[in-house]
Amino acid sequence: MPIQNRGPFEPPTLRTIIEPFRIKSVEPVRMTTADERERLLREASFNPFLLHASQVLIDLLTDSGASAMSSEQWAGIMRGDESYAGSESFWRLRDTMRDLTGFDNVLPTHQGRASERILFELVGGPGKVVPNNAHFDTTRANIEHSGAKAVNLPIPEAASPTSRHPFKGNMDVPALERLIEREGRENIPLVMMTLTNNTSGGQPVSLGNLREVKAVCDRHRLPLFIDACRFAENAWFIKAREPGMHAMSVRQVTRAMFDLADGATISAKKDGLVNIGGLLLIRDAALFQRACNLLILTEGFVTYGGLAGRDLEAMAQGYREVMEEDYLSYRIRSVEYLGEKLIASGLRIIEPPGGHAIYIDAGHFCPHIPRAEFPGQAVVCGLYRIAGIRACEIGSVMAGPRPASPPALELVRLALPRRAYTQSHYDYVAEACAELFARRHSLRGMRIVEAPDVLRHFTARFAEI
Numbered sequence: 426m427p428i429q430n431r432g433p434f435e436p437p438t439l440r441t442i443i444e445p446f447r448i449k450s451v452e453p454v455r456m457t458t459a460d461e462r463e464r465l466l467r468e469a470s471f472n473p474f475l476l477h478a479s480q481v482l483i484d485l486l487t488d489s490g491a492s493a494m495s496s497e498q499w500a501g502i503m504r505g506d507e508s509y510a511g512s513e514s515f516w517r518l519r520d521t522m523r524d525l526t527g528f529d530n531v532l533p534t535h536q537g538r539a540s541e542r543i544l545f546e547l548v549g550g551p552g553k554v555v556p557n558n559a560h561f562d563t564t565r566a567n568i569e570h571s572g573a574k575a576v577n578l579p580i581p582e583a584a585s586p587t588s589r590h591p592f593k594g595n596m597d598v599p600a601l602e603r604l605i606e607r608e609g610r611e612n613i614p615l616v617m618m619t620l621t622n623n624t625s626g627g628q629p630v631s632l633g634n635l636r637e638v639k640a641v642c643d644r645h646r647l648p649l650f651i652d653a654c655r656f657a658e659n660a661w662f663i664k665a666r667e668p669g670m671h672a673m674s675v676r677q678v679t680r681a682m683f684d685l686a687d688g689a690t691i692s693a694k695k696d697g698l699v700n701i702g703g704l705l706l707i708r709d710a711a712l713f714q715r716a717c718n719l720l721i722l723t724e725g726f727v728t729y730g731g732l733a734g735r736d737l738e739a740m741a742q743g744y745r746e747v748m749e750e751d752y753l754s755y756r757i758r759s760v761e762y763l764g765e766k767l768i769a770s771g772l773r774i775i776e777p778p779g780g781h782a783i784y785i786d787a788g789h790f791c792p793h794i795p796r797a798e799f800p801g802q803a804v805v806c807g808l809y810r811i812a813g814i815r816a817c818e819i820g821s822v823m824a825g826p827r828p829a830s831p832p833a834l835e836l837v838r839l840a841l842p843r844r845a846y847t848q849s850h851y852d853y854v855a856e857a858c859a860e861l862f863a864r865r866h867s868l869r870g871m872r873i874v875e876a877p878d879v880l881r882h883f884t885a886r887f888a889e890i
């Protein structure tokens with residue numbers, strides 16, 4: 426019954442943003458002692474990627490594939506149609522994505538990099554150049570694997586950790602014009618935009634910037650593709666920060682972003698709220714057909730793309746849930762909350778906090794460790810030692826031995842898995858970071874003992890200097 430007259434008892438508007446779910450199934454996390462962690466870290470050659478997950482208390486290595494699924498997603502797992510061809514789960518996923526993005530041509534893949542591999546096998550190759558606001562590491566690796574060159578064109582503000590530009594993920598549009606002029610449009614198969622921009626801090630791209638990039642693409646008849654792993658978080662930022670966008674729903678903003686694109690590569694392990702899965706969206710019918718042929722060659726038939734029917738079902742449900750604005754406001758606020766606590770403790774982070782992670786400026790954290798000795802890796806090891814927290818270096822280790830352009834900053838990423846941890850977990854993380862910062866002068870530089878050439882951060886072995 427609606428309350429007609431609440432009078433003096435009308436409750437105040439509460440401002441606390443809560444986790445918009447309750448917990449029905451729990452997974453214990455295991456405490457370790459400082460001595461145990463010291464031994465385990467050494468056994469893992471100072472690379473937390475090589476730890477067993479059970480040895481980690483709070484795992485902020487990545488937000489990828491680490492989401493907690495909802496009861497409706499688990500129900501979808503039971504409903505999954507495992508037919509080889511034409512699975513009902515595929516059609517539900519196709520309809521969900523068509524509804525969100527306006528794309529008719531939807532291919533499932535096992536994860537984002539499979540979509541990238543297929544796309545760049547088709548359009549990449551020696552002599553080609555692919556510009557992006559900033560390539561994610563697997564995107565860059567797949568472009569380079571095809572023989573093409575991957576170029577980052579971030580706005581200058583992206584290099585300044587404390588510049589509070591609201592859309593620090595934007596592309597430098599004049600730099601794109603110059604690149605097209607210099608390289609020749611015939612050598613550029615497509616222009617890419619990463620939403621949100623993972624490499625430069627989980628920072629959003631404005632709809633205005635996306636429109637400007639699209640206008641340049643149109644002028645040169647170049648396709649625009651988006652790396653849309655975190656399109657929902659990006660849409661939330663546009664709604665919250667971009668002048669004139671507040672009245673739009675996140676769904677409308679999402680549609681406006683995809684309407685500008687000719688295609689998208691997507692890892693569903695992020696905003697898809699699932700543990701595995703990806704998508705490749707392509708508007709052009711001929712290119713889509715070629716992508717279907719490649720998908721069948723290496724991933725599976727076009728209606729499952731290397732996934733089980735139940736995975737498609739969970740993904741379809743995840744993409745419906747991620748559009749809920751209560752979820753997105755809690756999500757973005759959680760990241761901001763952790764960021765505010767770190768700033769209050771004196772750490773320098775990339776500001777303003779992005780959508781899925783806090784990026785600690787490890788160069789500022791460890792001024793006594795030169796870049797060649799990987800200050801980010803030193804902070805990562807310190808966080809594990811002090812509190813069993815697993816973080817990820819995003820700096821000279823990840824950039825590899827011969828980066829096309831050296832990383833602007835030495836960063837440590839604390840990625841927040843979706844719906845997996847609560848506020849007290851983040852209070853603990855903030856306390857550990859503050860404690861390590863207070864003892865930062867005891868951190869030592871690192872050297873690489875052994876590493877592959879490509880994507881070395883996953884498997885490199887380190888020693889302390």
Ligand SMILES: *Cc1c(COP(=O)(O)O)cnc(C)c1O
Pocket residue numbers: 489536537538539561563564619621623652654691692693694695702703
């Ligand atoms: C995770 C990610 C990818 C790759 O997706 P995977 O599912 O890990 O293969 C590509 N681009 C961006 C921006 C990402 O965050």
